Amino acid sequence: MRHAHLASLSAEARAEMRRTERRFLASAAVRYAILIACGFAMIYPLLWLIGASFKTNHEIFTEIGFIPGSPTVEGYIEGWKTSTEYTFTRFFANTFMILIPKVIATAFSSVLVAYGFARFDFPGKRILFAILIGTLLLPNVVTRIPQYLLFRELGWLDSFLPLWVPQMFAVDAFFVFMLIQFLRGIPRDMEEAAMIDGCKPFQVLLYIVIPILKPAIISVCLFQFMWSMNDFLGPLIYISSVAKYPVALALKMSISVTESFEWNRILSMTVLALVPSLVVFFLAQKYFIEGIATTGLKG
Amino acid sequence: MYENRLLGFAYVSPFVVGLLVFTAFPFVGSFLLSFTDYNLIDPPAWIGAENYAFMFERDRVFWKSLSVTLLYVGMTVPLKLAFALYIAQILNFRLRGINLFRTAYYVPSILGGSVAVAVLWRYMFADYGVVNLILGAVGLDPVPWFGHPGWALFTITLLRLWQFGSAMVIFLAALQNVPSSLYEAAMIDGATKWQAFTRITVPLITPVIFFNFVMQLVQAFQEFNGPYIITGGGPLKATYLLPLYIYDSAFRDFDMGYGSALAWVLFAIIMVLTLIAFATSRYWVFYAGDKRV
Incomplete structure (x- = not known):
């Protein structure tokens, strides 16, 4: 039963x-x-x-x-030549000329500033940090015209300087914020031990903090690489001679006039314009998805 | 150990200099410029609120551009967030190959803002483009994706919807943090899936919804590349978003004063909407440990 x-x-x-x-x-x-x-x-x-x-x-x-x-591959061969006196070799070279100094400057300045915010106490720190957060939400559109006038006064128009120089001053608060968040999660034990052993803060930064921050710094570089590859308005405003055009401007130029009926040429160059971003993305996928998920960065 | 105050300030000094030179000065500068008439040749002339008066009272292009901008943001932001959350909800499941799908959905948002993708869109949706070929193959009439004012804005919106990946990745991370015990308890109490979603999932991820909402809002109001490259603002100014009008005023017509005034109006709209979102957030955003949940 x-x-x-x-x-x-x-x-x-x-x-x-x-x-x-x-x-x-x-x-x-x-x-x-x-x-x-x-x-x-x-x-x-x-x-x-x-x-x-x-x-x-x-x-x-x-x-x-x-x-x-x-x-x-006719589209690739003809498209690469373009209807101007320059080929895409020049435009790709320009793109990387803009990009590489920009990425390096961003990484350097963001690490220094993030270290200062995350580890030191100094007068006005709270206010400065609040401003840093505020600039995260400040639309670029409102500062663009005076920035242009400033660079014009300095005689920097039609050069890469307007695209490089601001990055030396940690203007992208996103990156600073991302590194600060990362640093806050790391205990200070090792840094304290090094200081007791007589290290100066700069040595601590160089030999302890930067190695620990490495994955976050890689994320910063990758995001800056992508955003700079995609940046169109910056070069559009500041660069006027075709000799200095990056790929983005060259593509825009090719759709506007003579070649507009040669679709395969334009589409071939479009593929090539996407290749650097795609290669970097697939090589470093985990940094992107982790970076975006943990800090909530824009994509 | 980190007590050297001067040294701390030295480390953040690049930021302070950058803030003053590249943010604060231009911020104040554009506000002042918006009360001037400045064409780069003659020195700026102070004209009071003339720019704003002209904009609000006589400039029909401004009103057209503003209404198009609001329509665009009103379509893009909710659709993109809803779609991102829907796909994230589907991905949040013990499925094989989740990472593959996550990557496939994320790639467009990495490439999204680029000129190359806008060019791709322009050719795919052209009158004789592949989208109309596909429609023809299934027996539908071709659609004037860029030729008709009603369709053109929608086509631009589609481009941004295609890039829902980054919002989705953020949603997915939040969904994975919702403890499964809550769902199990709800199922035992007889809750339906929809009830579990609206009563458990949504309240627990409100901080992320809020974050994504504000970010997408600020981004959508500044959309430039898509309409500039795909439609050039046309037809009949149907995709002439405010950032395009600002660009044309300042960098094509070299009317720096009027461009600044337009930029400040756009900035004011973004600011007011962001502040409303923040002010109302305490009624609908719940943080962990919050007693009201």
Whole structure:
């Protein structure tokens, strides 16, 4: 009697387990279906772009699929030459000329400032920190015109200086804030031990803090790299001669005039313009996703 | 050990200099400029509130641009947040290959602001572009994605929606922190999925919703690359967002005074909306350990 009761109970429990299992599977199937459909829509533009860059112009206008019927690199060869006296070699060189000093300056200045905020006490620190947070939300649009006038007074227009110099002064509060948050989570034990052993704060920064901060500094560099690659308005305002154009401006130029009917040339150069960002992203994915998730940075 | 006050100040001094030269001075400067007439050739002439008077009373382009901007922000921000939260909710599950999907969704937001992606959009949605080819293949009429004022703003909005990835990653991190015991307790009490979502999930992630909302708002009001490259503000100024108008005033027409006045109006709108969000946040944003939850 008692045994029979137990047996029926466990049968019921097994049935319940099977039902849970089925519900889980059904739910998983629905989730996968939605994710795959959306994922395809997300990636399709990029796939189409890569495919179209190897197509002939005629095929771009007539075929939906992203695999080219008769692949050609004509778009790349002709697109690279451009209709100006410069090739994309020049424009890529300019892009990296802007980018590399900018990234280095950002990393240096942000680390110094973040170290000062996170570890030292000094008069006015609270107010300065509040201002730092305030500038996180300050729209750039309101400071842009006087900045332009300032650089014009200095005679820096049509040079890379307006794009480099502000970064030496930790103007992107995001990066400083990100490093401060990271530093606050690190106990000071090691730094204190080093100081007792006679290290100066600068040595502590160099030999202890920077090695610990390394992953956060890499995140700062990666984000600055991406944002600078994507930056269009800065070069648009400050750089006027084609010889100094970065890729972003060169692309914009190519769609506006003569080449606008040669879609495959423009699309080929568009692919190349995205390559540096994509390569860096896939090499350093974990820094991006962790960086954005833990500090809530904008993307 | 870190008691040397002067040294601390020395470390933050680059920031202080940068703040004064590249933020504070331009901030005050643009406010003053907005009361002047300045064309870069003649010295700035003080004209009082003339710029603002002209803007509000006679400048029809301004009103058009403002209404387009508000419409754009009003469409983009809620749609993007809702979509990001929806996908994050689906991803927050014990599924294989979650990281793969997360990456696929995140890539567009990394590339998103770039000129290259705007160029891609311009060609995909062109009259003879691939989107209309696909519509034709399933028997639908082609859509004038940029040719018609009603569609053009929507096409620009689509570009920004495509970049919901960064908001989604932030949502996902928050969702993963909601203790599963709360859901189990709710299920035992007979709660439906929707109830669990609205009564447990949403209240617990309100700080992140708030953060994403403010960030997306500030970003959306400053949208420039998309409309500038894809439509140039047209057709019939249907995508002529305020940042485009500011750019044209200041850097095409070299009317620095009027450009500054427009920038300050845009800034005031962003500020007021941000302040409203902050002021009302204590009624709807709940932080951990908060007794009202």
